[in-house]
Amino acid sequence: MAGPDKRATEDEVVAELRSGMTIGIGGWGSRRKPMSLIRAILRSDLDDLTIVTYGGPDVGLLCRAGKVRKVVSGFVSLDSVPLEPNYQAARQEGTIEAAEWDEGMLLLGLQAAAWRLPFLPTRAGLGSDVVRCMPDLRTVTSPYATRAALPDGTEVEEHEELLAVPALQLDAALVHQHRADRSGNALWLGEDPFFDDLFVRAAERAYVSCEQVVPTEELSATADVTHLRISRMDVTGVVEAPLGAHFTECAPDYGRDEAFQKRYTATARSEEAWAEFRAEFIDVTEDEYRSNVARLREEER
Amino acid sequence: MSEVTRADICAVAIAEAFRGDGERLCNPIGNLPLIGGRLAAATFEPHLALTDGFYTLLDPTGPEDVPPVGLSEEERLRHRTVGHWNPYREMFGLLWRGRRHVMMGATQIDRYGNQNIAAIGDWHRPKRQLLGFRGAPGNTINHTTSYWVPNHSPRSFVESVDVVCGIGYDRAAELGPVAARFHEVRRVVSNLGVFDFGATDANGVPTMRLVSVHPGVEVDEVIEATGFDLVVADDVTETRAPTPEEMAHIERLDPKGLRHAEVPAP
Numbered sequence: 001m002a003g004p005d006k007r008a009t010e011d012e013v014v015a016e017l018r019s020g021m022t023i024g025i026g027g028w029g030s031r032r033k034p035m036s037l038i039r040a041i042l043r044s045d046l047d048d049l050t051i052v053t054y055g056g057p058d059v060g061l062l063c064r065a066g067k068v069r070k071v072v073s074g075f076v077s078l079d080s081v082p083l084e085p086n087y088q089a090a091r092q093e094g095t096i097e098a099a100e101w102d103e104g105m106l107l108l109g110l111q112a113a114a115w116r117l118p119f120l121p122t123r124a125g126l127g128s129d130v131v132r133c134m135p136d137l138r139t140v141t142s143p144y145a146t147r148a149a150l151p152d153g154t155e156v157e158e159h160e161e162l163l164a165v166p167a168l169q170l171d172a173a174l175v176h177q178h179r180a181d182r183s184g185n186a187l188w189l190g191e192d193p194f195f196d197d198l199f200v201r202a203a204e205r206a207y208v209s210c211e212q213v214v215p216t217e218e219l220s221a222t223a224d225v226t227h228l229r230i231s232r233m234d235v236t237g238v239v240e241a242p243l244g245a246h247f248t249e250c251a252p253d254y255g256r257d258e259a260f261q262k263r264y265t266a267t268a269r270s271e272e273a274w275a276e277f278r279a280e281f282i283d284v285t286e287d288e289y290r291s292n293v294a295r296l297r298e299e300e301r
Numbered sequence: 302m303s304e305v306t307r308a309d310i311c312a313v314a315i316a317e318a319f320r321g322d323g324e325r326l327c328n329p330i331g332n333l334p335l336i337g338g339r340l341a342a343a344t345f346e347p348h349l350a351l352t353d354g355f356y357t358l359l360d361p362t363g364p365e366d367v368p369p370v371g372l373s374e375e376e377r378l379r380h381r382t383v384g385h386w387n388p389y390r391e392m393f394g395l396l397w398r399g400r401r402h403v404m405m406g407a408t409q410i411d412r413y414g415n416q417n418i419a420a421i422g423d424w425h426r427p428k429r430q431l432l433g434f435r436g437a438p439g440n441t442i443n444h445t446t447s448y449w450v451p452n453h454s455p456r457s458f459v460e461s462v463d464v465v466c467g468i469g470y471d472r473a474a475e476l477g478p479v480a481a482r483f484h485e486v487r488r489v490v491s492n493l494g495v496f497d498f499g500a501t502d503a504n505g506v507p508t509m510r511l512v513s514v515h516p517g518v519e520v521d522e523v524i525e526a527t528g529f530d531l532v533v534a535d536d537v538t539e540t541r542a543p544t545p546e547e548m549a550h551i552e553r554l555d556p557k558g559l560r561h562a563e564v565p566a567p
Contacts, residue, residue, distance in 0.1 A: 028389060075433040082432060091420075091430040100419065102438040104393045124397070124439030126480060127472040129465040133424045148479045158479045191356035192388035255374070 002216060003183030003232040010040035010286065013207045013237050017172055019046050020069075024110070024168070024203055025053040026175030026196035027248065029079045030256055032188075033058045034176040034209045036244040039289065041067060042282045052168050054106065054195065056248060057264055060086035061282075064267060064274060068096050072168065074103035078265070079249075080258060085268035099134050101125070101165075107195060109168035114201035121162035131163065140164040173203035176245045177230065178253060179222055180210040184235025187219050187227050190251045197229045206234055209241040211253050243290055259300055260293065305542050307492065307567055308333065308560035310515045311451075312551050313543045314495050315404065316341040318447045318488040322402050324348045326358065326395060329404040332559045334449045335370045336551065337490075338404065343367040343550045353381050360384030364550065371557045396436070399483050402445040405437060407489075409462040410448055412508045412529045413469030414486035414498060416441075417462035424464045437466035442473075445485045451563050453491035455528035470498060470507040492564050493523045495540055500532035508532060513540040517567060 014037070017023065027033040038058045041049075048069045051059055055076030062068045064086040076087040090096045101109070108120040121140055131137050145157040175196040177186040186208045188196065200206040208230060219228055244250075247257035247264065267274040280292055315337025319327050322341075327349040329338035335354075342349040343364040351359040351367070359381050361367045368380040387395065395401055408431055409417040416437060422428030440446055446467060450457050465472060473481035489496040494514040498507040510532040511523055516539055524531050543551060551560075 073433065075435050077432065083430070088430040091427055094426045100424075100433040102434050103389075103436045104397070104439040107390060107393055122397070122439070123442045123480070123483075126438070126442050127465075127468040127476045128434065128438035128441075129419070129424065130434055130438050133464070146479060148482055150478050150482060156479060158477075160479060191386070194389065 005182045006184050006232075006235065006238045007182050007213065008237045008239055010036050010209070010239055010241065013037060013239060014040040014044045014046065016205065016237070017041070017046055020048045021171040022050040022052060022169070024170040024173040024199040025051060025058050026173065026194060026199045027056065027058070027245070028054045028192070028194045029075070029077045030056040030261065031079065031249040032176050032190075032194060032245050033248040034174045034241075034244060035246055035248060036241040036286055036289075037174045037207065037209055037239065038062065039282055052170060054103070055084065055087065057084065057261070060084040060268075063087055063090040063096055070097040070099065072099040072101065072106075074101055074106040078261060080256065081261065081265055085265050089268055100130070101134075102128070102130055105130070105163070105165045106168070107198070108165040110195060110198040110202045112165065112167035113169045114198050117167060119164040119166050121164055123162060125163045125165075137166070138164050168202055170199065170203035171205070173199040173206040175199055175206070175208055175230070176241070176250070177208055177210045178250070179212055179214050179219060180208050180238050181216040181219060181232070182213055182238060184208055184230070184232035184238050185216060185219060185228060186210060186230035186235070187223055188229055189223055189227065189253065193227075193229050200230050200234045205236040207237045207239065208235050209239040209244045211242055211244065211250065213238060213240040241286065243293070246293060257293075260296065305548065306561065307515060307517070308564040309543050309548065309551055310540050311490060311492060311564050312337045312340055312560060313547060314490045314513075314515070314540050315449060316344070317495075318404065318490060319346055319349065319402060322346055322349060324350070326350045326352065326401040328352055328401055329449070331406055331449060331563075332370055332555075333451065333563045334404045336555050336560055339367045339370070339554050340547060340550050343554070344547060350384065352387070353377065356386065356388050357381065357383045358385040358387045367554065369554050369556055371555070371559050393439070396440060396443055399444045402447065402487070403440050404447040404449050405440070405467060407448045407450050407457065407467070409457060409459045410450060410489065411459055411462050411469060413471040413506065414448070414467070414489070414509065415462045415465045415469035415472060416448060416467035417464045419464040419466050421463055434466045438468065441467040441484060441486070442481070443483050445487050447486070447488040447490070450489065450491040453493040453523070453526045455526065458491075458527040458529065460529045474504075474506045493518050493526060499534065510534050511537055513538045515540045516542065
C-alpha cells in the first residue's frame with residue numbers, strides 16, 4: 001500500500017530541526033545540494049550545528065551565516081572554484097571546528113550508521129595526518145590473520161591493524177532528488193546517485209526535496225528502476241522544490257549556474273556583499289528567489 | 302610539425318609514468334596529467350582504462366577515439382566510448398581493490414614522497430586552507446601513486462610537508478610491510494625533471510632521486526630549486542622528446558593548448 005502524504009514546505013521541515021543537531025547534507029561539492037532547505041535554515045534561528053557532507057556552497061553559506069559549530073567533510077569545494085571561500089575563511093579565522101576525513105572514510109562512516117554498526121574498518125587514512133590531526137579516530141586489530149605476500153616474495157601472517165571509521169549518526173539528513181512521490185519514494189537522474197541514500201539511512205529523520213512531486217506510478221516510467229534509490233520507509237518529509245538545487249548542478253534538469261556561483265563567492269569578500277546577497281537571495285520566499293534568479297538571467301543576457 | 306615545448310616534454314614524461322601499467326585505471330588529475338595519461342593510452346599502453354573526469358570509465362575504440370581535454374560538456378558527452386559506470390562510490394570500490402594508478406598534484410612534497418594538498422601551516426588553524434585531504438590518504442595506501450608538480454621550487458619541494466595527505470615511504474615504513482603492501486609512489490614529474498624513489502636514507506627507506514632533467518634544464522638548477530638535499534642518479538639523463546607520432550597525438554589531445562598555460566615556455 002502507499003505510504004502517508006509527507007509533503008511539507010521548507011520552513012515546516014526546518015521547524016522540526018533543533019540547534020545543536022548533527023545534520024547530513026547530500027550531493028557532492030557544488031552538485032545536487034538541497035539549497036532551498038539550506039536557505040530555510042539560513043533564515044531560521046538554528047545554530048550550533050554539526051554538518052556532515054561532501055561539502056559545497058551549503059557548507060560555505062552555513063559557515064558564513066554563523067550557523068555551524070563543526071564541519072565533518074570529505075572536502076569542501078565549489079568544483080569549478082576549487083576552494084570554497086567562506087569555508088576557507090572560517091577555517092583560517094578558527095570560527096569553526098573541522099574534521100577533514102579522507103573521502104572514502106566519509107562513505108564508510110555513513111554506511112556504518114546506515115547499517116547500525118559502530119564502525120567500519122578500512123586502510124584509507126592509515127599513516128596520514130588524518131589520524132594525527134583527528135586523534136579521536138581509533139584503529140582496530142583484525143581478529144583474522146591476513147596471509148600477505150610481501151614485495152620480496154616472502155609470505156607472512158599478521159593480524160592487521162585497520163582504521164575503525166566511526167559511524168556518522170545523523171539527527172537529520174537533507175537531500176535533493178529529481179523526482180519523488182508524496183510519501184518519499186525518490187528517484188535520481190543523471191549519472192551519479194552520490195551518497196544521498198546513505199545519508200537518508202544514516203539519519204534519525206530524513207527530508208527529501210525534489211524538483212517535482214509525481215504520482216508513484218510515474219517514478220518507474222521516468223527512469224530505470226535502479227534509479228529509485230530512496231525508499232519512503234526511510235523518509236520523514238518531502239518538499240517539492242523546483243530549482244531547489246540552484247545554483248548547484250542538478251543534471252539533467254539543469255546545470256550549475258556558474259555566473260550565480262561567482263556572485264556567491266564574492267560574499268566572502270565583504271560584509272556589504274554578504275548583506276546584499278542575503279537580502280536578495282536568502283531572506284526571501286522561494287517564489288521570490290526563483291523570480292530574482294530569473295531577473296538576474298535577463299539582466300545578464 | 303610545430304616546435305617541441307617544455308609542456309610537450311612534460312606530457313611525454315607523464316605518459317612514461319604509466320608505462321607497464323597494462324589493464325588498470327589510469328587516473329591523472331589536472332590538464333597536463335590528463336594529456337600525458339591519454340597519450341600513454343593512445344600509444345604504448347593501449348589497454349589502460351581512462352576516466353571521463355566524472356562518472357564513467359572510457360574504453361576508446363582506438364588511438365583516435367581517446368578524447369581531447371578541455372571539451373565543453375556537450376562535446377565531452379558526445380566524445381566518449383563508455384566501458385563502465387563509475388559513480389563516486391564505485392570509484393572507492395575500484396581504488397580499494399587497487400586497480401588504479403593515480404597522478405595527483407602536490408602543493409608540497411618531500412623526499413619520501415609525502416604530499417600535502419590540505420593546508421599551509423598548522424592544520425588545526427591553517428595559515429591557508431587548501432583542498433583538504435580529499436582522497437589522497439586512501440589512494441596512497443591502496444594503489445600506485447605518482448605526482449605532477451608544475452612549479453618546482455623550494456616552496457613545493459620541501460624538507461617536510463605541513464600536512465601529510467598522500468603518505469610517503471617513511472610513513473609506509475612505520476606502518477610495516479603488511480599494512481603498506483599496496484603502497485607505491487612511483488614517480489614525480491615537475492616542470493624541471495623526472496624523479497623516482499631509487500635512493501634510500503640511512504635506514505633503507507626509499508627517497509626521491511633525480512633521474513632526468515628536461516631539455517634546457519641543468520642538474521644544478523634542479524638542486525637549487527629543491528628544498529631538501531636531492532639525490533642525483535649516477536646516470537641522470539635528459540628527458541626524452543616526443544616522437545613525431547606522439548607529437549601529433551599531443552596536438553590532437555590538447556587542441557586549445559591548455560598545457561602551455563600550465564607550463565609556459567621557459
